[in-house]
Amino acid sequence: MDGLIPVVDEGLGNSAYLLDLGDGRALAVDPSLDLRAVDRAARSRGLRVAFAAETHLHADFLSAVCQLSVDHGARILASAAGNRTFEHARLDDGDEVDLGGLTLRALATPGHTPEHLSYLILDESREVGVFTGGSLIVGAAARTDLAGADRTEELARAQYRSLLQLAQLPDATAVWPTHGAGSFCSAPPGAQRTSTIRAEKLANPLLNAADEDRFVNQLLGSLGSYPAYFARLGELNRLGPLVTAAPQLAPLEPADVVRLLADGAVVVDVRPVVDYAGGHIPGSVAIPLRAQYATWLGWLIDPDVPIVIVRNPDQDPDEILWPALAVGYSNIAGELTGGIGPWIRHGGHLAITPVVRPSKVDTPVVLDIRQAGEYADGHLPGAYLVELGELRRRAASLPHGPVTVMCGHGERAATGASLLERTGHHGAAILLGGPDEWAQATGRALVTGA
Numbered sequence: 001m002d003g004l005i006p007v008v009d010e011g012l013g014n015s016a017y018l019l020d021l022g023d024g025r026a027l028a029v030d031p032s033l034d035l036r037a038v039d040r041a042a043r044s045r046g047l048r049v050a051f052a053a054e055t056h057l058h059a060d061f062l063s064a065v066c067q068l069s070v071d072h073g074a075r076i077l078a079s080a081a082g083n084r085t086f087e088h089a090r091l092d093d094g095d096e097v098d099l100g101g102l103t104l105r106a107l108a109t110p111g112h113t114p115e116h117l118s119y120l121i122l123d124e125s126r127e128v129g130v131f132t133g134g135s136l137i138v139g140a141a142a143r144t145d146l147a148g149a150d151r152t153e154e155l156a157r158a159q160y161r162s163l164l165q166l167a168q169l170p171d172a173t174a175v176w177p178t179h180g181a182g183s184f185c186s187a188p189p190g191a192q193r194t195s196t197i198r199a200e201k202l203a204n205p206l207l208n209a210a211d212e213d214r215f216v217n218q219l220l221g222s223l224g225s226y227p228a229y230f231a232r233l234g235e236l237n238r239l240g241p242l243v244t245a246a247p248q249l250a251p252l253e254p255a256d257v258v259r260l261l262a263d264g265a266v267v268v269d270v271r272p273v274v275d276y277a278g279g280h281i282p283g284s285v286a287i288p289l290r291a292q293y294a295t296w297l298g299w300l301i302d303p304d305v306p307i308v309i310v311r312n313p314d315q316d317p318d319e320i321l322w323p324a325l326a327v328g329y330s331n332i333a334g335e336l337t338g339g340i341g342p343w344i345r346h347g348g349h350l351a352i353t354p355v356v357r358p359s360k361v362d363t364p365v366v367l368d369i370r371q372a373g374e375y376a377d378g379h380l381p382g383a384y385l386v387e388l389g390e391l392r393r394r395a396a397s398l399p400h401g402p403v404t405v406m407c408g409h410g411e412r413a414a415t416g417a418s419l420l421e422r423t424g425h426h427g428a429a430i431l432l433g434g435p436d437e438w439a440q441a442t443g444r445a446l447v448t449g450a
Contacts, residue, residue: 001019001121001128001129001174002020003019003020003021003022004017004018004019004020004129004176005017005018005019005020005041005045006176006193006194007031007037007038007041008180008193009032009034009037009061010182010291011182011290011291011292011293011294011295011323012032012060012061012182012183012294012295012326012327013179013180013181013182013183013184013185014030014032014060014061014178014179014180014183015030015176015177015178015180015193015194016028016029016030016031016032016037016038016178017029017030017131017176018038018041018042018047018049019102019121020045020047021050021099021100021101021102022100022101023100023101024046024047024048025047025048025049025050025051025100026042026045026047026048026049026050026051027049027050027051027052027053027099027104028049028051028052028053028064028065028068028074029052029053029054029055029119029131029176029178030053030054030055030058030063030131030133030178031052031063031064031065031068032061032062032063032064032326033061033062033063033064033067033241033243033325033326034061034064034322034323034325034326035064035067035068035071036318036322038064042072048072048073049068049071049072049074050072050073050074050075051074051075051076051077051097051099051104052064052065052068052069052072052074052075052076052077053065053076053077053078053104053119053131054076054077054078054079054082054237055116055117055118055119055131055132055133055134055135055178056079056082056112056113056115056116056117056133056134057082057084057113057115057234057237057238058233058234058237059113059146059185059226059230059231059233059234060183060184060185060227060230060233060327061233061326061327062233062236062237062241062325062326062327062328063237063240063241065078065088065240066086066240066241066242067241067242067243069086069087070242075088075089076088076089077089077091077097077104077106077119078090078091078117079091079092079106079108079115079116079117080092081114081115082115082238083115083238084237084238084239084240085238085239085240086239086240091106091117092106092108093106093107093108093117094106094107099121101123102121102122102123102128103121103122103123104119104120104121104122105119105120105121105122106118106119106120107119107120107130107165107166108162109132109133109135109136109162109165109166110155110158110159110162111134111135111141111142111144111155111156111158111159111160111161111162111163112133112134112135112141112142112143112144112146112155112159112185113134113146113147113155113234114147114151114155114158116133116134116135116162117133118130118131118132118133118135118136118162118166119131120169120173127169127170127173128173128174129173129174129175129176130166130169130173130174130175130176130197131176131177131178132166132175132176132177132178133177133178133179134177134178134179134185135159135162135163135166135177136162136163136166136167136175136177136200136204136207137177137178137179137180138175138177138180138181138188138190138192138193138194138195138200138204139188139190139192139200139203139204139205140186140188140204140205140206140222141159141163141186141206141219142159142179142183142185142186143185143186143219143223143226144156144158144159144219144220145220145223146185146226146230146234152220153216153220156215156216156219156220157212157216159215159219160209160212160215160216160219163206163207163215166197167197167200167201167207169197170197171196171197171198171201172196172197172198173196173197174194174195174196175194175195175196175197175199175200176194177193177194177195180193181193182291182292184224184225184226184227184230184295185226186222186223186224205218206218206219224371224372224373225371225372225387225389225390227295227296227298227299227389228298228299228300228389229298229299229303229327229328232303232328233327233328236328243325247321247322247324247325247330247332248317248321249309249317249320249321249332249334249335250333250334250335251334251335251337252308252333252334252335252336252337253337253342253346254336254342254343254345254346254348255346256334257281257308257336257343258346258348260306260308260333261283261308263306264305264306265305265306265307265308265333266283266284266285266301266302266305266306266307266308267280267281267283267284267285267307267308267309267310267336268284268285268287268297268301268307268308268309268310269281269284269285269286269287269310269418270287270288270289270293270309270310270311270315270320271286271288271289271310271311271312271315272288272312273286273288273355273410273411273413273414273430273432274355274432275312276288276353276414276418277352277353277354277355277414277417277430278352279340279350279351279352280310280340280350280351280352280353280418281310281336281340281343281348281349281350281351282349282350282351282421283351283421283422284310284351284418285300285301285415285418285419285422286414286415286417286418287300287301287415288411288414288415289311289315289319289320290411292411293319293320293323294323294324294326294327294329295327296388296412296415297323297324297327297329298327298328298329299388299389300388300389300392300415300419301329303328303329303331304331305331306331306332306333307329307331307332307333308333308334308335308336309332309334309335309336310335310336310339310340311335311339312339313339317335320332351421353414353417353418353421353428353429353430354429354430355410355429355430355431355432356404356429356430356431356432357431357432357433357441358431358432358433358437358438358440358441358442359438359441359442361380361404361406361431361438363402363403363404363427363429364401364402364403365384365398365399365401365402365403365404366380366382366383366384366403366404366406367383367384367386367398367403367404367405367406367416367428368380368383368384368385368386368406368407368435369385369386369387369388369391369405369406369407369412369413369415369416370385370387370388370407370408370412371387372385372387372450374408375450376448376449376450377448378435378436378439378446378447378448379435379446379447379448380406380435380438380446380447381444381446381447383406383447384398385450386398388407388412388415388416388419391416391419391420392419392422392423395419395420395423395425396423398420398425400425400426400427401427402427402428402429403420403425403427403428403429404428404429404430404431405417405420405428405429405430405431406430406431406433406434406435406438407431407434408434408435409433409434410430410431410432410433410434413430413431414430416428417429417430
């Protein structure tokens with residue numbers, strides 16, 4: 001559609017949208033509290049966000065609808081069933097909002113969450129496209145277990161009915177989901193983030209399930225684990241988060257870091273794997289700065305514990321602070337000024353973690369910390385699976401002694417090795433590379449299946 005501007009967060013696997021309404025105003029759908037990309041897109045086109053719509057109470061990021069209300073004067077559109085505490089237009093199934101030329105119609109599509117709405121955009125009577133949030137997504141439907149195990153099947157059955165309702169729209173209707181590839185809300189891999197009703201009716205296996213029971217079994221059978229922080233953000237979004245001041249990475253001298261650590265703070269080392277491995281503050285959690293950094297921060301770090309950042313000078317503080325804020329982390333105390341050098345000069349100790357190349361894996365234990373689905377697609381013979389999100393809980397049951405920690409490339413492996421170090425396991429090495437590199441280097445076959 002002309003005037004539709006997707007704003008993709010590759011790290012969280014989501015898309016927000018700006019819809020240019022043609023008169024200098026825009027509709028924003030499912031914007032994250034990290035508004036930098038949305039603001040850039042709006043400024044570059046001379047747009048003011050006049051409407052900010054939420055499809056559901058998000059679990060994977062803090063919403064920016066309240067921020068857009070403050071910054072742009074946006075009118076907030078959301079489900080009446082969400083019981084949000086801030087001022088908004090409380091929409092029910094079938095309610096319409098005049099956008100000035102276009103019309104937005106709310107469609108109740110419970111499933112991913114109980115109060116979920118999709119938003120159908122009409123040009124006069126023609127269905128142009130539908131913002132489907134976590135209902136119908138490309139090739140799938142989003143998970144239904146976020147409201148608790150006792151409601152998972154009930155919501156899966158609601159999701160079935162919601163998808164059938166959406167499938168009744170004309171074939172040419174565009175489908176604009178929020179969740180996409182890389183989202184732990186259970187989007188399948190793939191580069192395509194938007195679709196059409198016709199394409200989904202042809203290719204989406206859930207829309208082609210023979211009946212409701214098979215749909216439910218297929219959907220629930222596809223669900224993997226999800227980050228711990230998902231349990232917190234729905235309620236925070238119901239209350240309406242706001243940023244009162246841009247986050248700053250305050251400078252901390254080594255003595256400040258020592259004091260903070262003594263009081264229970266944690267060091268998060270965001271440097272590349274080889275820099276972390278070559279020397280780091282003992283007990284640091286390695287979360288290399290990349291698109292997925294915020295996901296693992298939210299999965300592994302207590303949001304109530306002060307965080308000290310260690311970074312390289314060429315790593316942008318905004319890329320540390322804003323993604324953290326978007327997943328509910330405003331507890332970053334600051335950064336070690338100057339990095340590791342001043343720490344050493346202050347007399348601080350360093351820990352070193354060995355790194356190994358794919359052809360040199362020779363430890364008696366190989367610990368694969370990828371997701372179960374990744375492991376099943378191909379792993380080293382004899383490799384032991386413990387998902388990274390479960391590693392701290394299961395560390396005590398792991399054998400002590402030399403172990404090679406591996407993932408798909410090395411970043412998660414560094415995180416895993418750092419968690420083992422924090423729990424008293426010594427002798428962990430980080431594999432630089434993944435199973436495909438190992439197979440290529442050794443000429444040996446991977447094992448598939450659980």
